Amino acid sequence: MGKQGYHHGNLRQALVEATLTLIAEKGPQGFTMAEAAKLAGVSTAAPYRHFSGREALIAEAARQGFEIFVTRMEAAFNDARPNPLTAFMATGRAYLAFARSNAGHYVAMFESGLSVNSNPELADAAARAQAILTRAAAALSAHLPTDRRPPAAMFAAHVWAMSHGVVELYARGTPGARAPFPPEDLLESGISVYLRGLGLIPPDSTP
Missing domain, CATH: 1.10.10 (Arc Repressor Mutant, subunit A)
Known part of the structure; x- marks a missing residue:
């Protein structure tokens, strides 16, 4: 090396x-x-x-990763913001794109076992990343009646978990080579099923 x-x-x-x-x-x-x-x-x-040690190095790599992640997620959301559904789907695609292009950052952020609260700067960057998806979820779920509207943070957490699962199983490394469908298609169809269940997409429409 x-x-x-x-x-x-x-x-x-x-x-x-x-x-x-x-x-x-x-x-x-x-x-x-x-x-x-x-x-x-x-x-x-x-x-x-x-x-001070390896954990501190990884924490700084993770912090920088979250800063890049925030920039890309915000750009994806803002570019499609006039349409809440399009903006929401764009954030999902940005998540996959980041995981592919910044593998080291992604692992430091989500797979190192490091607590995002290990230092204030890392915690702040992680919170800003979560806030983008929560904002996108809130804008979209505002179209639902209040009695059927999930908390925006929960809505965002469900989609974040789905995105992470697609990345882990199909978008990186050897497992990705065995994906039955393109990861983008898997994520988009999964989000569509979720949104249909909430009543945000008509049964026969495509986002």
């Missing part, structure tokens, strides 16, 4: 980039601080100038 090196004054980010590479290759528990240092092209002592 070749050294990546780093520009003077940017050791912290060089270590995060090395961590993302190692997470994608070996998983969040499959590497050491020494390996991150080696990949970044620095001494084994150098990472401790910025991070």
Whole structure:
């Protein structure tokens, strides 16, 4: 594995980039601080100038991932905002696209066993990501009578769980190669079934 090196004054980010590479290759528990240092092209002592240990490195990778995730989810939502249904479906597609293009970030965020409350910056970024989907759910469910309207946070959590399941089973790694249908189609059809059950999509329509 070749050294990546780093520009003077940017050791912290060089270590995060090395961590993302190692997470994608070996998983969040499959590497050491020494390996991150080696990949970044620095001494084994150098990472401790910025991070207390591997968990702190992973937490920063996760925080940066949530920041990217927020930007992409917001763009997807805002681009389709005039139509609440289209905007809601767009956030689901953005979720899958992020998981594919930012594998190291995604694992750090959702599969490392790290608590999002491990530091305030990470907690804030994670909360902003959740808020986008909750906002999209609230805008869509506003079309339902109040007595049949699920809490927006619950609505969002159901779709988040569905999105995560599609990613885990069909959108990444070897399992993805065995997907019976494209992951985007699986997620969109699953969300459509959910929305029909709520009465937000007529039985014979396509979102």
